[in-house]
Every structure is written in C-alpha cells, then in structure tokens.
Amino acid sequence: MNDAQTPAKLPSALSLGFSRAGIELRQYWRQRDAVVFTFGYPIIMMLIFGSVFKGDISGTHVPYQQYYAAGLAATGTMAVAFQGVAIGIATDRTDKTIKRLRGLPMPPISYFLGKILQATAVGLAQTSLLLAVAGLFFGLHLPSSPARWATLVWVFVLGLATCAVLGIALGGLVRDGRSASAVVFPPFLVLQFISGVFFPLGQIGPVLRDIGSVFPLKWMCQGIRSVFLPDSFQAQEPSGSWQHPLTALILGGWIVAGTVLALRTFRWRGKYDG
Amino acid sequence: MADGETDIRVRGLVKQYQGIRAVDGIDLDVRRGETFALLGPNGAGKTTTVEILEGYRERDGGEVGVLGHDPQEADRRWRTRIGIVMQESSDIYELTVDEIVRHFAGYFPAPRDPLEVIELVGLGEQRRSRTTALSGGQRRRLDVALGLVGGPELLFLDEPTTGFDPEARRRFWELLRGLKRDGTTILLTTHYLDEAEQLADRVAVMSRGRIVALDAPDRLGGRQGASARVGWNEPGDGARSVETDQPTRLIAQLAERLGGEVPGLTVVRPTLEDVYLRLIGEQG
Numbered sequence: 347m348n349d350a351q352t353p354a355k356l357p358s359a360l361s362l363g364f365s366r367a368g369i370e371l372r373q374y375w376r377q378r379d380a381v382v383f384t385f386g387y388p389i390i391m392m393l394i395f396g397s398v399f400k401g402d403i404s405g406t407h408v409p410y411q412q413y414y415a416a417g418l419a420a421t422g423t424m425a426v427a428f429q430g431v432a433i434g435i436a437t438d439r440t441d442k443t444i445k446r447l448r449g450l451p452m453p454p455i456s457y458f459l460g461k462i463l464q465a466t467a468v469g470l471a472q473t474s475l476l477l478a479v480a481g482l483f484f485g486l487h488l489p490s491s492p493a494r495w496a497t498l499v500w501v502f503v504l505g506l507a508t509c510a511v512l513g514i515a516l517g518g519l520v521r522d523g524r525s526a527s528a529v530v531f532p533p534f535l536v537l538q539f540i541s542g543v544f545f546p547l548g549q550i551g552p553v554l555r556d557i558g559s560v561f562p563l564k565w566m567c568q569g570i571r572s573v574f575l576p577d578s579f580q581a582q583e584p585s586g587s588w589q590h591p592l593t594a595l596i597l598g599g600w601i602v603a604g605t606v607l608a609l610r611t612f613r614w615r616g617k618y619d620g
Numbered sequence: 621m622a623d624g625e626t627d628i629r630v631r632g633l634v635k636q637y638q639g640i641r642a643v644d645g646i647d648l649d650v651r652r653g654e655t656f657a658l659l660g661p662n663g664a665g666k667t668t669t670v671e672i673l674e675g676y677r678e679r680d681g682g683e684v685g686v687l688g689h690d691p692q693e694a695d696r697r698w699r700t701r702i703g704i705v706m707q708e709s710s711d712i713y714e715l716t717v718d719e720i721v722r723h724f725a726g727y728f729p730a731p732r733d734p735l736e737v738i739e740l741v742g743l744g745e746q747r748r749s750r751t752t753a754l755s756g757g758q759r760r761r762l763d764v765a766l767g768l769v770g771g772p773e774l775l776f777l778d779e780p781t782t783g784f785d786p787e788a789r790r791r792f793w794e795l796l797r798g799l800k801r802d803g804t805t806i807l808l809t810t811h812y813l814d815e816a817e818q819l820a821d822r823v824a825v826m827s828r829g830r831i832v833a834l835d836a837p838d839r840l841g842g843r844q845g846a847s848a849r850v851g852w853n854e855p856g857d858g859a860r861s862v863e864t865d866q867p868t869r870l871i872a873q874l875a876e877r878l879g880g881e882v883p884g885l886t887v888v889r890p891t892l893e894d895v896y897l898r899l900i901g902e903q904g
C-alpha cells in the first residue's frame with residue numbers, strides 16, 4: 347500500500363524518456379526482418395550504387411560513390427527519424443501501446459523523448475556503419491579537419507531533430523497504424539529523387555530542384571556533402587556554395603514548424619478506440 | 621484510512637456520443653477493499669463508465685470521485701495509486717515477461733518487486749519467455765502483473781478472462797481473491813455471471829447506459845426471496861416439480877408422505893443468470 351502522507355519521489359521525465367528509448371531499442375533490434383530493411387537500407391543502397399556506378403562526376407574529381415555516401419547518410423537519418431518515428435507512433439496508437447502508457451504515471455513528453463532518443467541511437471549507429479562501409483570499399487575519407495567534424499555534428503543533429511519532429515507530427519495525423527507505411531513511404535521516395543541523393547542537383551530540372559529545396563532532405567544532403575567532398579565541388583551546387591547559414595536556418599525553421607504541427611496534430615486516441 | 625471509506629463515488633454520470641447517451645445518469649459507490657462487478661451486455665456502457673473512472677475519457681455530466689480526485693483532472697501522483705488492466709490488446713512484442721514487468725515498475729515511485737509480482741500471477745516459469753510465446757491466459761495474467769506492479773490501491777479490470785479455458789479462469793479467480801485479501805479495491809467488468817458471483821461483493825447490472833440492479837450477487841433482483849422450484853421422483857409417477865415460497869415445508873410434507881428419504885430431491889432458486897436475463901430483458 348502506498349502511504350499518501352510521505353509520497354516517494356516520482357521518476358523524472360528525462361529518466362523515463364531514456365527508459366522508453368531503452369525498451370523501444372530492444373523491441374526494434376529483435377525484429378530481425380525489419381532491422382535488415384530499415385537499418386540496412388542505406389548500407390544496402392551504398393553497396394549496390396557504389397558497385398554499379400563508378401567513375402567521377404563529370405567536370406570534377408569526385409567519384410560518384412562518395413556523392414552517394416553523403417546522400418545516403420542523410421537519407422538513412424531521415425528514414426530512421428522521420429519514417430521510423432511516424433510509423434512507430436501510428437502503430438503504437440493502433441496496437442494500444444499509447445493507451446496503456448497513458449494509464450501510467452508518465453509525463454507525455456517522456457514518450458516523445460523516448461522516440462527521439464531511440465531514433466538518435468539508431469541513426470548514429472547506422473550513419474557510422476554507412477561511413478565505415480563507404481570508407482572501406484569506396485575510398486571515402488573521414489572529415490579532414492575539426493571544422494568539418496563540427497559541421498557533421500550540427501548537420502546530423504539538426505537534420506535528425508527536424509525529421510523526428512516531422513515524424514511525430516505525421517504520426518499524429520495518420521490515424522491507422524496499418525496504413526502508416528503506405529502514407530509515409532511514397533512522399534519520402536519522391537523526395538529522395540528531387541533532393542540530390544542520387545543525382546547531382548545540377549542534373550535535376552530547376553522546378554523539381556526548387557520543390558526539393560523547400561524540404562529538409564536537400565539541405566541535409568548538401569550539408570553532409572560539405573563534410574566529405576572537397577570544397578571545389580561547391581561549383582557543382584546550383585548556388586555555387588555549401589550554404590551553411592541557410593541550411594541551419596531552414597532546418598531550424600522546420601524544427602519550429604514541426605513542433606507546432608506536432609502539438610496541434612497529436613492525439614492520444616485512435617481511430618478504433620470507440 | 622477509516623473503515624468503510626469510499627474509493628469510487630459516482631453521481632449522475634452522463635456520457636453521450638453523437639447525441640446518444642452511452643451512460644445515462646448512473647450512481648455508484650465502491651467501498652475500500654471491496655470487489656465490485658459491472659455486468660451487462662455489449663454496448664451497455666460498462667467500458668465507457670470504467671474508462672471515465674480511469675481518466676481516459678471526459679464525461680458530459682455528473683460527478684466522479686476516484687480515490688478522492690476527479691479523474692479528468694488527475695495528476696501523475698493519482699495515477700501511481702491505480703492499476704489498469706484494459707481489454708485485450710496486441711502491444712508489447714519482442715520483450716520477455718521479466719523485461720516488461722521491470723520496465724513498468726520503473727514508472728512508479730514505490731513499485732512492488734517485479735519478481736514477486738511475476739510469481740504472484742503465476743508466470744514464474746515463463747519469466748524469460750517472449751510475450752509472443754505466451755498463451756492467451758498467460759498473456760492476460762501478464763496484463764494483470766503490469767496493472768499490479770505499481771502497487772495500486774485500486775485495480776480496474778476490463779473483461780479480464782474473456783477467452784480463458786475453465787481451468788485458467790479458476791486460477792485467475794484465485795489470484796483476484798488473493799489481491800482482495802491484501803486489501804486491494806477491485807472494479808471488474810465481465811460478461812460472465814459465474815465470475816461476478818464468485819468474486820464480487822456487490823454487482824451492478826448495466827443495460828442501455830443505466831444501472832438496472834445493484835446488490836450482493838445472492839440478493840440481486842430479489843433473488844434470495846424468490847420462490848424455489850422443488851423437484852422429486854414420485855414413486856410410480858416419475859419426475860414432478862412444484863414452485864413454492866415455502867420449500868422447507870413442502871419437503872417436510874414429502875418426507876412424511878414418502879416415509880423418509882425423498883427420491884431425486886432438488887431445490888433450485890433462480891440462478892444469477894435467470895435474474896440477469898430477466899433484468900436486461902425488461903430493459904430491452
């Protein structure tokens with residue numbers, strides 16, 4: 347029996363967020379089949395594209411393989427943080443995970459913290475593995491200066507945060523976990539083609555390029571390219587530069603917009619809760 | 621805590637969906653330490669009522685107090701004092717019994733020992749099994765373990781034994797009796813009349829959003845005063861039965877007339893099921 351007169355201290359929202367992330371990571375890892383395709387996606391793509399498309403991008407000394415490595419690092423982060431979080435939340439609502447959690451003395455923020463921390467852990471592991479594969483087989487070099495390391499860190503952190511809050515917002519809109527992948531995947535796939543993941547932006551028509559420039563993935567790709575490709579490659583970017591300040595501004599703007607949207611769209615109740 | 625304290629107090633509770641009253645003005649008191657059963661057909665408003673008490677849903681009218689607080693306004697501290705066992709769900713995959721019970725203990729400031737709770741619900745041997753490997757009954761007992769691990773004063777159970785085989789149901793009942801002995805207040809919804817009869821101190825029958833009867837299971841609907849049906853084998857005439865308000869007197873007469881033992885003697889009062897079907901039938 348609890349003694350209402352001398353209540354024990356409630357666990358903090360942060361520690362419960364870590365606890366959520368821990369349990370979700372275990373669940374994630376143990377779904378072997380899903381891990382192969384979600385965690386392995388950018389690595390599999392790297393191995394395929396890296397083996398098929400060899401040679402340098404025309405007018406540069408940059409191999410296609412290194413271009414893909416940067417694009418796939420950004421895409422992998424988005425797959426984990428945006429697609430993973432959105433589908434995860436929609437599924438949690440349909441299978442009543444969210445309902446069960448609401449019945450516990452848990453502050454709601456811990457649930458979202460858990461999702462973000464889990465995505466961070468998976469994204470970090472995935473990006474490291476991808477860069478290691480690209481380094482071993484396709485001649486990618488680690489960042490050559492502390493400044494480039496710093497760029498990698500802020501682009502990864504801002505990009506992941508952007509994708510995670512947008513994932514939470516979309517996960518709030520999708521009412522049925524069973525249709526979540528169908529809703530999330532096609533726009534994400536289209537975005538990959540117009541954000542410079544697979545083709546240099548100069549090869550994409552200006553209209554599609556402009557559309558791509560509205561969304562975060564283009565900026566994440568370009569930011570990661572600035573870490574791994576030589577500065578001379580800036581000539582291939584449509585703007586002629588890495589656009590670091592604009593990248594930070596746009597990703598920051600998406601974080602604010604995504605947070606507002608998430609707060610407005612998120613519902614604890616689902617379509618089948620009666 | 622004072623004796624006879626009320627853990628749940630409901631007055632004039634109303635909940636509507638699209639203008640239809642799913643809960644239509646009910647009153648309810650559940651005393652501390654009591655096991656209280658809500659019976660009723662599907663759509664009677666049982667789950668809606670329980671979910672309002674659990675703080676899942678907002679009411680449209682009336683007063684509700686659960687452990688002295690309005691569940692609609694309740695905070696984390698209040699949630700540490702209640703345990704919820706929802707209707708069956710398909711969450712919690714890829715984890716072992718041990719892992720998930722320990723994880724749930726972590727949400728509470730003063731949880732029970734997870735191992736002890738796992739033993740209590742009879743899942744000691746399945747501790748290291750994945751939840752997906754559990755049978756339906758084991759899975760349900762895991763749900764109860766998750767509802768108990770916070771050490772609740774008040775436990776809500778929504779149709780806890782749906783889909784159990786008879787033996788699993790008996791074992792489950794033993795578990796709930798043990799909780800009651802330890803002083804836990806239990807509010808239970810069920811389709812099963814024998815379950816209510818076995819476990820509950822008092823039963824409320826709901827039909828179309830109203831409580832149509834509320835009493836101890838052996839008194840429900842005037843059951844204890846109802847006439848009894850006495851049956852026997854009349855020598856040379858076969859089975860006979862008579863409905864009477866004075867069964868003892870009839871049997872004494874029979875004994876005298878037949879010279880001692882009455883062949884095939886039975887005395888039957890209306891079962892809870894008879895009373896229940898009459899109660900919900902009157903409404904329909």
